[in-house]
Amino acid sequence: MPHDATSDRNLPRARQLLAGASHVLVLTGAGVSAESGVPTFRGETGLWRNYKPEDLATPQAFARDPVLVWEWYAWRRGRLAECQPNAAHFSLARWMASRGGVTLVTQNVDGLHHRATRTVSAEVGRALPDPITLHGSIVHDRCTRCDYRAPARAWEGAPPRCPTCAALLRPDVVWFGEVLPVDQLANAARAATAAEVCLVVGTSGVVYPAAGLAYQARSTGAILVVVDPGPTALDPDAEMLLRGPAGVILPQLLT
Ligand code: BJW
Ligand code: ZN
Numbered sequence: 001m002p003h004d005a006t007s008d009r010n011l012p013r014a015r016q017l018l019a020g021a022s023h024v025l026v027l028t029g030a031g032v033s034a035e036s037g038v039p040t041f042r043g044e045t046g047l048w049r050n051y052k053p054e055d056l057a058t059p060q061a062f063a064r065d066p067v068l069v070w071e072w073y074a075w076r077r078g079r080l081a082e083c084q085p086n087a088a089h090f091s092l093a094r095w096m097a098s099r100g101g102v103t104l105v106t107q108n109v110d111g112l113h114h115r116a117t118r119t120v121s122a123e124v125g126r127a128l129p130d131p132i133t134l135h136g137s138i139v140h141d142r143c144t145r146c147d148y149r150a151p152a153r154a155w156e157g158a159p160p161r162c163p164t165c166a167a168l169l170r171p172d173v174v175w176f177g178e179v180l181p182v183d184q185l186a187n188a189a190r191a192a193t194a195a196e197v198c199l200v201v202g203t204s205g206v207v208y209p210a211a212g213l214a215y216q217a218r219s220t221g222a223i224l225v226v227v228d229p230g231p232t233a234l235d236p237d238a239e240m241l242l243r244g245p246a247g248v249i250l251p252q253l254l255t
Contacts, residue, residue, distance in 0.1 A: 031202020088246035089116035095254035103191035
């Protein structure tokens with residue numbers, strides 16, 4: 001995919017900014033996994049049977065029609081099973097292994113950052129910190145009644161039920177109108193406040209409170225750098241736009 005010429009001009013400056021920053025917040029969204037084959041939410045590829053995520057990723061949708069919502073998640077889990085972390089996930093993980101002071105916060109539920117981090121941890125022979133996950137994990141289930149949580153198991157026919165209390169299971173993700181995991185959000189907010197540079201990659205920047213972290217970082221002095229092939233809601237506040245796919249831009253930026 002071609003990218004904007006301004007990216008080429010901005011890249012050396014952005015690289016310098018990052019190298020000089022002792023605290024960096026990296027905030028990622030669905031776009032970072034697009035080149036792995038994971039559909040984004042708000043692009044053409046994000047649509048499933050003509051439903052928007054706002055129609056399905058809510059507790060109300062699940063209460064109304066758990067079969068429909070489970071079918072969506074089963075479809076997505078099936079696609080994800082074929083996907084691997086891409087050059088963007090790996091260059092981020094390797095960059096984090098090469099320096100301190102970087103906090104990786106993701107809205108993604110696909111676990112691809114974790115997988116890249118684990119691979120790079122094995123390469124460098126030490127455990128790198130896990131990314132902060134704001135919206136949960138699609139590869140885990142949890143109970144709608146008790147505190148059962150476990151890796152997702154395949155199911156056929158009726159939606160799965162809790163082995164402990166027999167209530168309906170649900171994907172372990174955060175839906176619209178639900179609160180984000182308190183510790184993860186607090187740690188992300190702390191990193192936003194400390195950041196000298198906030199690098200935002202592959203998010204439309206329309207879902208809160210995640211998008212608010214970029215504004216929070218900026219309001220406490222961070223320089224905002226956005227990497228995305230398309231326009232995002234954060235662009236007007238960004239000091240630097242790097243237009244292009246994350247899998248192309250990040251390996252050049254994070255060296
Ligand atoms: C590439 C690329 C390539 C393409 N390389 N880039 C304040 C103001 C207004 C509203 C609210 C507010 N505070 C709270 C709200 C309500 C709501 C909200 O934000 N609504 C807005 C939509 C208006 N937020 C919530 O309800 C949150 N809860 C909460 O705040 O609790 C307290 C509260 C409740 C109620 C009222 C008030 C307070 C919860 C949000 C949960 C979001 N959940 C989802 C689903 C997760 C589970 C699942 O996966 O099924 O999270 S929705 C979906 O959107 C998912 C994503 O993480 C999230 C963000 O999407 P993302 O990552 O930005 O993807 P896209 O598709 O939008 O963008 C992709 C980008 O990639 C594009 O820019 C492309 O150009 C780019 N791209 N290829 C790089 N190769
Ligand atoms: Zn249960």
